[in-house]
Each structure stands twice: as C-alpha cells, then as structure tokens.
Amino acid sequence: MALLETHGLTAFYGDFQALFGVDITLDAGATVAIIGANGAGKTTLLRAISGVLASPGAAIQFDGEPVGHLEADDVLRRGIAMVPEGRKLFPSLSVEENLLIGAHRRAGHGYWSLDRVYELFPILAERRSNPGTALSGGQQQMVAIGRALMSNPRVLLCDEISLGLAPVVIRDIYAAMPHIRDSGASIIIVEQDISQALAVADHVYCMMEGRITLQGRPADLTRDAIHEAYFGGAAA
C-alpha cells in the first residue's frame, strides 16, 4: 500500500521550473532510490516533499492525505523526516544536542531514542560532548541520520548521504539502512552513487531535467537503460 505518493508534482525556484509533473510512489516498509546526475531535480523533489519548498497541496499525498501545502515543521510532525544534503548540523550544538533537537517535536514514544541511535552508531556515544561540526564527514553524516531518526519518522528522506565520503565510510553508513527499515521507517534515498542505490532499493526512479525518465525494480533495469535515463539518449 502506498504510504507516500506524488502526482504531477511541480516545483519552482522563482520563475525557474525545477520539477515537471513528477510521479513517485513509496510503499510502506519499502526503500526507494532516486538517482540522476547533478541538476536532475532529485534534491528539489526531497525539498518539496519535506515542505522546505512550496508545492501544490494535493500533489503530495501522505497516508492518503494531502501534505504538499504544509510547511516543513508540520510535515515533520506528520512523520516525514529529512537528512539534508551536506548534513547541515548545527554548529552551536554538541553531538548529543544535535540528536536531541531531532526529537524537538516528537509526539509520543517510538523505537528511536538516544540510546538506540548510539547503538546504531557507537562512535557517536564517544563523541557526544563534541561540537557536531568538529567530527569527520562520516561521523557528521551519522549524526545527521540519527538526528532525523530521533523524531521517529515513518518516512526518512536521505539526500546524498554518500556525498564526499570515503568508500569505507559509505559502506558503514549504508550498513545501517536495513536496521532503520526494520524499525518501521520507509526510506527515500537520493543518490548519485548508483551501485549503492541499487543495492538497497526495492524500487528505483531515475531523473533527468526535472522529470522521471526511468523506473523499476533494480533487478529489472539494465545498465544501458540506466545509462540512457541518467545521461539522456545523445550521451548514450
């Protein structure tokens, strides 16, 4: 059953149209990957879903209700949390405070707590008093993921979580994804690292110039089809 859907989603930066009628579906308990080159509209899609970017109300449905018109804080309260591109940790807050601020508007109890996040990423427990921005890139990414989990989201939006990280660190972070999914969160991952995305996703959407150009189960997508959808026919 669809937990989150977009129907003909459009988005604009001023007069510039960044999304042109995007349709995606995230089923409950599933992991969806959005892949595409720089400027394809992947981050814009997550910004629209998370409420940072305004979009038509009915274009985004969450649990059968329109949420496109909601602002980011209300979207989070409905159960959609985001790990933003570039981590965006708060420099004034320690690691633990960065995690706690993720639970600022949490309603009731859920699976995720400080202890559970520290179990998932044990290194953060050792660094809990350090300023969040004093950590390595990989550890900062762990804080950003933990911070989003602290709201006990039903949907976790992950924007380019491998960006700028060493392969061994990326592997560690992606190793946490099954655990996150087992906690009950459905996941949308935006990635440029195609192999990572295909490895964890149940369904993949490929974007180019603000449109979905290919979609399907990872096993059904050929390398050539992905290449063409990623770079366009001319490049293929």
Added chain:
Amino acid sequence: MIWVDTIIQGVLLGGLYALFAAGLSLVFGIMRLVNLAHGDLIVFSAYMILLLVSLLNLDPFLATAIAAPLMFALGWGLQKLVLNRTLGDDILPPLLVTFGLSIVVQNALLEGFSADSRRLSAGALETSSLSLGGVNIGLMPLLTFLSAVLVIFVLNRLFYRTALGRAFRATSDDPVTASLMGIKPASVFATATGIAMIVVTIAALYLGMRANFDPTIGPARLIYAFEAVIIGGLGSLWGTLLGGVIIGVAQTVGAAINPEWQILAGHVAFLVVLVLRPRGLLPRAVD
C-alpha cells in the same frame, strides 16, 4: 580607600547597564536583530509599572511581577506580527522598523504621560546601605547588581541547558534546517523577544527606582546597552555583564577625576575596547 569605593560603585552601576543590555544581547544572539526601540521599550515598561503602582497602589516589585507577563505578550506579538516580517538577508528593514517604533513609543508616552519626569518610589530601600570593611554599599545598587547576575545566570541556563535554548541556538544557526526538526522559527523568535521583554521589565524597575525617567530617555539607555553588548562580545550573555561593569566602572572613575567626565569616560572605554578587541572581550564561543 576612596578608589576602592569608586570602583565598587562602578561595578554595581554596571549591573544596571547589564540589565539594560541583557534583552538586547539575547535578541541579537538569536536572530541577529538590533532593536533600536529597546531603550524606549524599557521606558515604556517603567511607565507600565508606574501605572500599576499608581492605579492599584502596589509595591513596585509586585507591579513588576504583573507587568512582566504583559510585556512578554507585547514582545511576542511585536515579533510575530511586525519584526518577523523584516528579518532576512537585508539588515536594513529591521533597523528602519525598530527606529520607527522608537519614535512611535516616545510620542505615545509623551501624549499619555506628558514630558514630566517620574520616579518609582522604593521607600526605605532607596536610602538603606551596608557597611563592608569601611565601604558603604547602597542596598539598591547591590540589589540591582545581584538581579543582573541572576538574570544573566537564568538566561544562560535557559540558553544552554533547556530544550527551548537548544531550539534558540539551532534556529540562530540555520532556520531552514531548524524547521526540518519541527521547529517554527517565527515562534522561536517571538518567544525570544517575549523573554527579552521580561528582562526589559526588570531593567525598567531599577531604572525607575534609581533615577527619574521621562519619555525621551530611551535612546540613551539603548546606547549604554549597545555598548555593553559590543564590549562583551556579540551574543555573549556573561560578556554583556562584563561590558556593563566596564562602562559602569569607567563612568564612576571618570566622575571621580572630574564630574563632567562621567558619561564621556564610559563612551571612551567602549571605543578603546572596540579598537583593541573588535569582536568583544568574550565572544559567544566562550559562554
């Protein structure tokens, strides 16, 4: 001994300046907003306390306890309805709007209360003193200073030890990402201004009990507050207390040398710090 006395009086006077400045420092630290009406809001609050004292025949301290939540509501509404609309990348709109607000408040007070000087009566407290090792310390200046320390301590605890303080700091760092955490930046800013207005009310109480006030003295209080904030380091609460003390000591020492130099000495101290430490003595990271 007279110099020891002078410096102690200066430190205690600094408490009053720190009270003037604490609300300004809080608001600046969270939303980078310089409220040019801050001094006038202190005077406005002093008149509110005076009104409660006169109409209900209350003790000034009790009147302050009633005025504080009213001022919180006023600050919350002012931020939510007016000042939030001026915040953005351009620093000019909030300056212009608060400058206009300053003029509106001054003229409204002139219209409502005339230009006559007023004072809040503190009774015997005004003339009571303690004798400590040959130095006489007025109870009112001592109470002012202790109140300033308490206010700064409470604000610091709020800022660094509570969920609200975390929200203040996160919103100050990055309002967009803070909204992804479920925080409403507009409400956080309104709450911060409301709290600043509670501090303003406490400052107004001591302003009114220690000296005469009239509708036009707000801008001078703003300058003292601004200087204390800059000396201490922008956004640093303990720095603000230190800044107030430095201005206070400079003024009393200046006055001891030549009574005409009192005000000038405070401004000179500010300029010296500005030249030597443009970021202030205790930048925010030290808090």
